[in-house]
Amino acid sequence: MSTAAREFHRKAAEKAPDLVHRQVIQRNMVSYDIAVDKAKGRFRDWQAGRRRAQQIKWEAINNLDKLLEQFEAKILERGGHVFWAADAQEACKYVVDLARRRGVKTVVKSKSMVTEEILLSPALEKEGMQVWETDLGEWIVQLRHEPPYHIVTPAMHLSRQDISRLFREKVDPTIDTDDPQKLVAVARRFLRRAFFVAEMGISGANFLVADAGMVAISTNEGNARLTTSVPPLHVVVTGIEKVIPRLENLGLFWPLLATSGTGQPIITYSTLIGGPRKAGEVDGPEEFHVVLVDNGRSRLLADPEQREILHCIRCGACLNACPVYRNIGGHTYGTIYPGPIGSVLTPNLAGIEEFHHLPFASSLCGACREVCPVRIDLPLHLLQNRRKVAESGIPGLAEMAGFKVWSWAMMSPQRYNFFGALSRMGMRMVKALGLSGSLLDPMRPWTKYRAALPAPRQSFRELWRKQRVVEKPE
Amino acid sequence: MTKIENPSREHILDRIREALRAPAPPVDMTPVPLEEIFEPVADPLGRFLAECQTNLMEAVVTANTAESAERLAGLLTALPEGEIFLQDAPAIREIAKPLEGKRSLRWSTEGAPSESCQATVTLAEAFVAQSGSVLSSSSCGGRGASVVPPTHIVYGGVSQIVPDVTAALRLVNEKGLPEQSSYVGLISGSSRTADIEKILVQGAHGPRRLVVILQRG
Numbered sequence: 039m040s041t042a043a044r045e046f047h048r049k050a051a052e053k054a055p056d057l058v059h060r061q062v063i064q065r066n067m068v069s070y071d072i073a074v075d076k077a078k079g080r081f082r083d084w085q086a087g088r089r090r091a092q093q094i095k096w097e098a099i100n101n102l103d104k105l106l107e108q109f110e111a112k113i114l115e116r117g118g119h120v121f122w123a124a125d126a127q128e129a130c131k132y133v134v135d136l137a138r139r140r141g142v143k144t145v146v147k148s149k150s151m152v153t154e155e156i157l158l159s160p161a162l163e164k165e166g167m168q169v170w171e172t173d174l175g176e177w178i179v180q181l182r183h184e185p186p187y188h189i190v191t192p193a194m195h196l197s198r199q200d201i202s203r204l205f206r207e208k209v210d211p212t213i214d215t216d217d218p219q220k221l222v223a224v225a226r227r228f229l230r231r232a233f234f235v236a237e238m239g240i241s242g243a244n245f246l247v248a249d250a251g252m253v254a255i256s257t258n259e260g261n262a263r264l265t266t267s268v269p270p271l272h273v274v275v276t277g278i279e280k281v282i283p284r285l286e287n288l289g290l291f292w293p294l295l296a297t298s299g300t301g302q303p304i305i306t307y308s309t310l311i312g313g314p315r316k317a318g319e320v321d322g323p324e325e326f327h328v329v330l331v332d333n334g335r336s337r338l339l340a341d342p343e344q345r346e347i348l349h350c351i352r353c354g355a356c357l358n359a360c361p362v363y364r365n366i367g368g369h370t371y372g373t374i375y376p377g378p379i380g381s382v383l384t385p386n387l388a389g390i391e392e393f394h395h396l397p398f399a400s401s402l403c404g405a406c407r408e409v410c411p412v413r414i415d416l417p418l419h420l421l422q423n424r425r426k427v428a429e430s431g432i433p434g435l436a437e438m439a440g441f442k443v444w445s446w447a448m449m450s451p452q453r454y455n456f457f458g459a460l461s462r463m464g465m466r467m468v469k470a471l472g473l474s475g476s477l478l479d480p481m482r483p484w485t486k487y488r489a490a491l492p493a494p495r496q497s498f499r500e501l502w503r504k505q506r507v508v509e510k511p512e
Numbered sequence: 513m514t515k516i517e518n519p520s521r522e523h524i525l526d527r528i529r530e531a532l533r534a535p536a537p538p539v540d541m542t543p544v545p546l547e548e549i550f551e552p553v554a555d556p557l558g559r560f561l562a563e564c565q566t567n568l569m570e571a572v573v574t575a576n577t578a579e580s581a582e583r584l585a586g587l588l589t590a591l592p593e594g595e596i597f598l599q600d601a602p603a604i605r606e607i608a609k610p611l612e613g614k615r616s617l618r619w620s621t622e623g624a625p626s627e628s629c630q631a632t633v634t635l636a637e638a639f640v641a642q643s644g645s646v647l648s649s650s651s652c653g654g655r656g657a658s659v660v661p662p663t664h665i666v667y668g669g670v671s672q673i674v675p676d677v678t679a680a681l682r683l684v685n686e687k688g689l690p691e692q693s694s695y696v697g698l699i700s701g702s703s704r705t706a707d708i709e710k711i712l713v714q715g716a717h718g719p720r721r722l723v724v725i726l727q728r729g
Contacts, residue, residue, distance in 0.1 A: 069710040082551045090544040100536055103528045116694070124520040174716060175707035191707065198708050218708040222716055229717065234627055250690040260659045260703035260718030267655035267695075278524070285685060289678025290549065292698070293643070300706070303566070304643045304677070307659070307718070308698040310684075316694050320654025321624035326694075332524050340531035 042372055043395035049370040050399075055487070059195065063364055066194050070358055073301025080293070080303055091294055092413040095349035098248075098281045102339065105248035105281045106330065112251020116313030118326040126156035129331045133240070133273055134161050136327065140271055142167055142237040146229075148255070148262035149173040150242025151189050151352060152331055153275050155374045155387075158240070170232040172261035174225050181208045187368035189375060190299050190354035195367060229261070239265035239323065243276035244295060244351070246328075250285040252312040253328065256295065256305035263307050272311070272323040278330050279348040285310075291351070298353035298411040334387035344419055347382050349412045356406035356416060362399055371396070378406035382419040385426070394432045397423035451499075458497050465493035546678060553675035556641040557726075560673050563644025564724065567701035568714060571724040573670065580667060580727050581607040587665060587723060588615055588631060597625035597661065599634040599653035604667060608633065620653045624660075631663040637696075638683055639668060639724070642676035645700040646724065647683070649693040658699055659718040667725045 039047075053059055078084045098105060110120045123129035137145065145167055147153065159169045171180040175192035179185065181204055186192030193201070202216035205224050213224060241262050245254040253274050255262045266272050282291060288308075296302040315322030339345055357363045357377030368376040373384045373393065381396040397420045406416040427433065447453045468479050474490040475482065481490065496504075553559050557573075564571040574580045584607050588596055596611070598604050600619040611617060618629070625632055634653035636646045646666050648658050658664050674680050680698065689696050703718030714720050 066710050081549060083548055086544050087549040089540065089542075090549060092539055093541055093544070096536070096539045100532060102532065103525050106528075107525070112690070116691075119516050120518075121516060122518055122521040122524050124524060128520060172717065173707070174705045178707070191710075193707055196708075198711075201708055218711045219713050221708060222705060222713040226715070226717060230627070233717075250685070252690055252696070258703070259705045259716035261716070263655070263659040263697070264717055267659060278528075285690070286678055286681050289546070289676065289681050292677055293550075303563075304645065304698070304700050306567075306699065306701050306704055308645075308700070310690075310696040311694065312690050312696075313694045316650070316692075319650045319694060320620050320657070322650065322655050322694055330524075332520075332527070336524060336527040336531055339528060340534070342534045342536045345531075345536045 040392045040394060042392045045372055046370060046395055046399070049372070050366040053367045053370050054365045059367055060365070062195055062197055063367065066191065067358055067364060070301060074297060074355075075301075077297040077301045077303055081297075084297075087290060087294055088411055088413050090290055091411055092349065094282060094287050094290070095351075095412050096346070098283055099279060099339070099345060099348050101283070102278065102281060105283060106246075106278060108248045109246050109251050109281065110328075110330075113313060113326075113328055116251070116316075116326075118313040118328065120328045120330065123156075123329055123331045123333070125333050126331070129156045129275065129329050129333070130158055130161040132329055133158060133275065134165055136271075136273065137162060137167060137238055138165060140237060140325075142271070144232060144236040145169045145238045145240060146172050146232050146236040146265050146269060147176075148239070148241045148257060148265040149176050149192075150240070150275055151186075151374060152242055152277050153240065154186065156275070156331060156333065158275065170229060170236070172229050172232070172259075172265060173257065174222065174259060174261075177225060177229065178204065181205075185369070185374070188354060188357060189352055195369070233264045233268050236269045238271045238273065239269040240273045240275060241265050243274050243280050243328075245288065245291060246276065246281045247285050247288070247310070248281055248283050250310070250312065252285070252310040254288060254292075255309045255311065256292070256307065257309075258300070258302075258306045260307050263309060266309070266311055267322060270323055271325045272314070272327070274311075274326075274328045275331065276328070278332055278335055279350075294411045295351055295353055298355040298409065338383075338386045341386075344382075344386065344422055346414055347379075347386065347419055349414055350379055350383070351412060352379075353411055355409040355411060359405040359409045361401060361403060361405070366399075371399070378416045378420070379414075382416060382423060385423050390423070390426055390430060391432065394427045394430070397421075397427060455497065455499065462493045462495075462497070465491070469493070550642065550676060553641045556673045556675055557670055559641040560639055560644055560726075563641065563700075565644075567644045567722075568704075569644060569701050569722045569724060571726060574725060574727045576727065576729065577606060580725050581610055583725050584608065584633065584665065584667070585610045585614075587663075588633075591630045591663065594628060594630035595626060597629045597632040597653070597657060599632075599657065601635055603635060604633055607667060620657070624654055624656050627660060629661050631665060632657040632661045633665045633667065634658065636666050636668045636672065637687065637689065638680055639673045639726070640675075640677055640680045640698065641673050643698070643700050645677075645680070645698045646722070647674075647680050648697045648699055649689055650695045651693055655695045658697065659703070662715065662719055663721040663723065664719040665723045665725065668727070670726050670728050673726075 314326040
């Protein structure tokens with residue numbers, strides 16, 4: 039078992055029975071579910087919208103080279119820069135070198151999961167630069183020195199009392215309120231100063247629009263607007279898979295992303311940026327850079343069966359729908375991308391050896407597939423990752439041998455009956471001796487947290503033989 | 513313009529081309545018309561006003577320039593002391609006339625809005641009925657005008673309303689905005705956040721108020 043897997047099991051066992059955690063997440067999920075239902079009602083046919091979105095992303099990913107070149111050409115024409123980064127290290131080095139050359143001291147960031155993935159902030163901080171997250175949720179988790187809990191709602195796990203206490207400790211000792219309105223005002227005052235002193239703004243991208251050659255960024259707070267308007271230097275850091283072919287596609291993708299992401303009709307600031315400030319424009323950055331990050335994505339592209347994982351628009355709907363995520367929480371995963379999409383993405387991007395446990399962190403209930411706005415067949419990819427794990431030999435000899443015996447037993451009715459009777463007897467004995475849940479209980483992984491299963495006296499086969507009433511054909 | 517070093521560009525593109533040689537399982541490509549996804553908008557003005565309400569925006573419909581000027585003056589005089597930033601366009605010069613000498617005005621031709629300005633007044637590229645949005649661009653007073661001040665006032669005509677987001681994006685292409693303007697934005701309300709316990713708070717980093725003055729004719 040890898041270190042990541044051991045940590046995962048430890049934290050999951052800790053979080054799942056944590057009632058306070060459950061209550062906070064439950065409250066968030068209930069408001070989310072209500073909002074999403076309402077927003078879906080604004081579509082004449084939500085399912086038709088999902089089908090169309092799937093078609094567009096399929097077209098985009100299967101023409102990725104052409105569309106990226108089309109996008110790049112437009113940005114270069116306008117005097118912007120496009121840097122292609124093979125991995126996290128190359129991407130970080132480009133941004134750090136650029137910041138150093140321009141004498142940057144303060145950086146403002148609007149929310150971007152790709153920058154979390156490549157660990158950009160620590161790289162900049164190592165150079166002595168001050169980096170401020172400007173999305174409220176991101177800023178809160180930054181002050182707590184912890185990773186985002188959720189890809190859309192980073193501070194979902196905190197109550198307003200937690201946040202009030204945090205602000206009192208880290209920002210202003212005189213804060214004596216947990217009124218969200220007042221807490222937001224504290225963040226606004228603090229981050230306003232950052233926006234106006236920063237020499238560099240870093241944003242992510244929700245979409246790269248190929249035909250227009252523009253980057254689409256959505257935020258409700260307007261922090262991405264300030265990040266991309268005020269500092270003299272704007273750097274977009276994004277994954278190569280974010281492409282869509284045509285500007286008009288946003289007529290669907292903007293409402294779709296908002297509906298699945300937060301249950302809004304559209305995100306308040308749905309923004310397009312095509313380059314640096316043009317001659318004659320009132321304001322805007324003098325320099326504009328787009329960093330296209332591969333970091334394992336082209337490897338995933340090479341697997342035709344799993345290619346559609348790259349269709350993901352990072353709305354977070356599959357996290358919210360997932361019964362495992364709701365119980366063990368976002369931090370337990372120990373990955374940048376948690377939940378179902380994280381469990382299909384992470385083993386492919388960061389290596390199956392370390393993250394072999396994630397494809398199994400699912401009940402395969404299929405809720406994620408039902409909510410995915412671009413119709414990614416997430417359970418299928420979880421199963422394919424499980425196959426990859428099995429083929430890699432990671433489970434170890436004991437497990438492999440166990441399954442060999444199991445399949446041998448399954449192949450004959452006599453063997454199946456025999457072992458069935460043996461285990462029912464064993465279960466009854468363990469219970470009768472009062473050993474349920476103890477170290478001597480072979481069912482311990484189950485009975486450790488749950489009541490022992492009642493072992494039936496007879497097998498289904500025996501019941502069938504005895505009780506079946508043969509109906510005579512008329 | 514210095515050309516940046518791009519050592520991995522060709523390598524990444526080659527890997528993508530190589531990867532795409534194996535075809536992905538096809539998906540159902542039966543065309544899905546937009547009317548099947550969204551109900552076509554029947555009454556653009558009515559829908560726009562209703563959506564503004566949903567988005568917590570303020571919208572007023574005026575009959576003529578005089579009424580628009582009166583509305584604008586009413587809005588601005590109620591604001592605290594301080595600078596007002598205005599897009600330097602003939603239509604805004606016209607309705608801002610009554611304010612001259614009464615408030616400190618700064619025009620977009622004199623530079624970007626200051627951090628402490630009380631309000632900005634700009635035009636719009638279009639308005640979107642489906643989502644109650646203002647379609648804005650760098651030509652509408654710059655990038656900061658719609659996000660720096662506590663109050664953003666947008667002045668436009670009822671005739672500028674387009675039915676839906678797709679129509680707005682078509683208009684962006686028709687006007688050649690991707691080439692003319694380094695920023696284009698669809699703004700659907702005041703700045704907001706629900707990052708604390710999913711409770712909606714207005715005025716996160718940008719304007720607390722977004723006001724639209726729509727003139728008929």
